[in-house]
Amino acid sequence: MDNCNVPVVQTIDLVKRYGDGVGTLALRGVNFQMKQGEFVAVVGASGSGKSTMLNMIGALDRPTSGHVVIDGHITSRLNDEGLASLRGDTIGFIFQFHYLLNEFTVLENALMPLSVRKGGPTRDELAWVKELLGRVGLADRMKCRPTQLSGGQQQRAAIVRALANRPKLILADEPTGNLDSQNGALVFDMLRELNSQFGIAFMLVTHDDRLAQEAERIVMVEDGHIVADYDVAKVEEQIV
Amino acid sequence: MLLVVFLSSLINGLQIGLIEDMVGSIPHVTVEAATPGAKPLWQMPGQGGIRGKVVTNLEKMATQKRKIEQWERVSQTIQDLPEVAGVAPSAEGSGFVSRGAKNVGAIIIGVVPSEQMKVMSLQNRVVEGDFNAVDAQNAAIGVKLADDIGAKLGSRIRLVSDQGIIQTFRVACLFDMGVDQANESWVYTGLPAAQAMFKMGKDITTLDVRGKSLFAAKRISDQIESFSSLKVTNWMDSNQAFLDTLRSQNTAAAIIQAMTLLASAFGVASVMIVFVVQKARDIGILKSMGATARQIQKIFVLEGLGVGIGGAILGSGIGTGLCFLAENILVPGETFGGRPATIVPMSWDIKYVLMASAVAVIVGLLSSVVPARRASKLDPVEAIRRG
Structure with a gap:
């Protein structure tokens, strides 16, 4: 581990069991680390536990045992308020579906994390969100309702929303899963660009191997275990 | 809400009308000289040598009502009662x-x-x-x-x-x-x-x-009895059965109103719960953005407050409108409580409107508490997946 680089994500023997009694073990002791600015793709078959892992890391769900450390905070030691502020200030979420709120305009949706956390954006934050919307090609759609946008545009608006509070970590669960391949590639490129430009760590759950190959690092999950974890560049080097 | 205003006005109107009809034509309390009835002699007032007295009294009674002695003084004493x-x-x-x-x-x-x-x-x-x-x-x-x-x-x-x-x-x-x-x-x-x-x-x-109030009659009559041996009757004692009827009518009205309130509380609560279910995904999204349980709860409690206030305004308006409408439908040739009879006797009072409005707002608030708690406890992962 690079000493000057505190891990933004660390999991220690992470176990998640669903249901009472024996239940289903979704995660069976996952140890995982992620540095700031890393772009990690988590791949695996459906039901392998990759989404569960993402939810644990995103503090959306509590582990059965083990620990998740996000940016130095041990999530199991935080109360609900603490988890909420961790989610709000440190993490951004992108889901398979855009989940924009239809009652609000695109701009209002993109500003929503700031409204939720602080009651509204500062002038700088507003400029930042507008700039991001411009970058993803939604400059002229800010006043539209989400229903007036195409699927790709909606997902891009959702990406801006995830970035609004300048998080250290973006968790994306199949962000291109609901898009056609062209739009999917576009959105993926956008994520990659935001990653390299702002140094935000990205953890991307996907079952699209082709997209995963574009990441820096691939983590393979199977049956609640990490079965492979490698840097794409190094592997390619070895192959070459 | 509407029902509460309407019902209160109707029931109160009915009672005022009935009481007016019943009591308006008679004094609340009547004071007469005691008329000896068929009582054993030893229960008669006075001491010693009463026998002769009682007999004369009874003879007098047969022809004429007894007089109240020194009535100006008695009248003044009664007048001075609060x-x-x-x-x-x-x-x-x-x-x-x-x-x-x-x-x-x-x-x-x-x-x-x-x-x-x-x-x-x-x-x-x-x-x-x-x-x-x-x-x-x-x-x-x-x-x-x-x-x-x-x-x-x-x-x-x-x-x-x-x-x-x-x-x-x-x-x-x-x-x-x-x-x-x-x-x-x-x-x-x-x-x-x-x-x-x-x-x-x-x-x-x-x-x-x-009396200053209709229902002071019993107290006034007790007070008069306490300082004089005169025969005091009041409308409440004379119309005990009527009063009992009124009382049970009041109880019935209160039960109906309580039921109505309960029903509307359940109504508000179920609407809110449906709302929570509908908005589950949005709640999950807001939570993923760092919304606290308290914030989510606040949204729904405010929503309930809104429903309560809206209901109060709408209900008072329509209820009052109905009352005035009903009050202006007259039944020709009939009177009730000394006034021309309306199809239903109403007595609308701002008091009922304020009371019912306050209750509506409180009911709205209270019935939103459970849904709000439910919303705030939603597991974001579940909420997003289910929505």
């Missing part, structure tokens, strides 16, 4: 009314009209003429009695007291007390005229008392 609004003396006795060849038994009541008006709601009861005109030459008679003897306003009638004194009066006023017995036998004359006809001198037989 809950008393007015006291009126009257001299009462039986006799006949005759006009031409017709002779009808009557109760002749001598009153001071201005005083009597204060203790009975006579203004609503006057059909024709002016009760204030009643004096030594002018009398007021019931409509039924007027019919029976063929008298009209301005007709001359002759009164014969049980003391054999005859006097002629002009009919100056016709009244309808809403009670047959009064309408077919009561004759009001001036107090001195009646006193003369019954050879009473300056004495009277009855003090009619009006």
